[in-house]
Amino acid sequence: MDRGLEGEVAVVTGGSGGIGRAICRKLASLGATVILGGRDPIKGEEVAEELRTSARGGSSASHEFHKVDITQREAVDRFIAAIIDRHGKIDILVNNAGIARDSLLVRMSDQDWEEVLQVDLTGAFYVTRAAVRGMLRRRKGVIVNISSVAGLMGNPGQANYSAAKAGLVGFTRALARELAGRGIRVCAVCPGFIETEMTAKLPERARARALEQIPLGRFGRPEEVAEVVAFLCSEAASYITGEVITVDGGLSCGRS
Numbered sequence: 001m002d003r004g005l006e007g008e009v010a011v012v013t014g015g016s017g018g019i020g021r022a023i024c025r026k027l028a029s030l031g032a033t034v035i036l037g038g039r040d041p042i043k044g045e046e047v048a049e050e051l052r053t054s055a056r057g058g059s060s061a062s063h064e065f066h067k068v069d070i071t072q073r074e075a076v077d078r079f080i081a082a083i084i085d086r087h088g089k090i091d092i093l094v095n096n097a098g099i100a101r102d103s104l105l106v107r108m109s110d111q112d113w114e115e116v117l118q119v120d121l122t123g124a125f126y127v128t129r130a131a132v133r134g135m136l137r138r139r140k141g142v143i144v145n146i147s148s149v150a151g152l153m154g155n156p157g158q159a160n161y162s163a164a165k166a167g168l169v170g171f172t173r174a175l176a177r178e179l180a181g182r183g184i185r186v187c188a189v190c191p192g193f194i195e196t197e198m199t200a201k202l203p204e205r206a207r208a209r210a211l212e213q214i215p216l217g218r219f220g221r222p223e224e225v226a227e228v229v230a231f232l233c234s235e236a237a238s239y240i241t242g243e244v245i246t247v248d249g250g251l252s253c254g255r256s
Contacts, residue, residue, distance in 0.1 A: 004234050006031030009087045011080075013070055013127055014097030016043035018196030019146065022222035023094055024051060024063075026230045032092065033062040035083055037127075041067050062087070070097055070123030080130035089138065092233050093131045095124040095168070096146040100198070102157045113160045120164035124171065132184065139183040142233045145172050146225075149192045149248045165190075169244055176242030185241040187232045192248025193219045215250030 010027045014020045015036030028034045028051045038044045044065035051063035068079040083090060098120045101112035124145060135141030150158050151165025172188040179186060193199055193210050199219060202210070211217060225247050231237055232245075246252050 004030045004236075005092070005230075008032040008091040008233075009035065009083070009089055010092035010094065010233070011035045011037065011083060011090055011127075011131060012094045012096055013037045013068075013123070014146075015065075016040055016047050017096075018198075018222045019191065019194060019225050020094075020096045021047050022226040023096060023229050026223070026226040027092070027094075027233065028063060030230060030234070032233075033087065035063070035087070036065045037068045037070065037079055038065070038097065039067065039069055041065065070127055071118045073126050076123075076126040077130050080127070084134055090131050090134055091141060093128065093141070093143045094146065094229060094233075095127060095143070097123055098146065098148075098164075100158065100161045102161065104157055105159050108160065116160040117164050117167075120161065121167040121171070124168060128171075128175070132179070135184050136179075136182050141179075141184040143172075143175065143179075143184065143186045144229050144232050145169075145186070145188040146229075147172070147188045147190045147244070149190050149246055149252045152190055152244075152246070153252055172244065173242050180241055185232075185237070187237075187241060188244045189225060189228050189232070190244060190246045190248065190252075191220065191225050192246065192251040194225060194247075195219045195221055213251055214248070215253060218249065220247060220249055 010032040015024045016038050024034045036044050048063050048065040101116050145168045147168040148165040150162045154162045176186040
């Protein structure tokens, strides 16, 4: 088994969803101690227990779930402080938590706009700001933000989601330049259509239209996103920062 992240402490927000769960499994399989943050304690504890007992989690009993609402600054500060208190450090942060509230612009409510921006963008800001303080002191750390091809291309009916995910791309590039001198790397991964609970709910006609736009002719798997995240967290990517990597089967090819 590759133990390339042995001894590292990795925090993954939204770690109980399809992509988040795959990321947690992959990082644990590489030897990292994984701390999940999220709002659903049932799913979160389920993933943490899987990591503790499965071969993917090795013999580590340190994987754990913390209930946290990342839109609440004080709750985020307590979440990060609890991790530092128990584990002494955070080496890796994956900002994966996100929601979608799709609607055409003229029908989009203020609440749907604000909730998506708050979770998908402001939440990442709160968590990163809290976690990066320790990274700055140690002059070491990796931050990976999970954006979306919607943030690069836009998507009808997703003005809020596209704006938030585009904001994460700008956030990534700004932080990469700001933090590089202190040994902290920051990158983003932009998944396209991935086989998750969300895409499983798409009507058959919508799935067919989506597949027509993907050059590889299929939806991706959460594990394929997790592999890219794990690479960016590893020493193999030690000279990579500020990059925005698409995992979309070619969906965004030729798009700026």
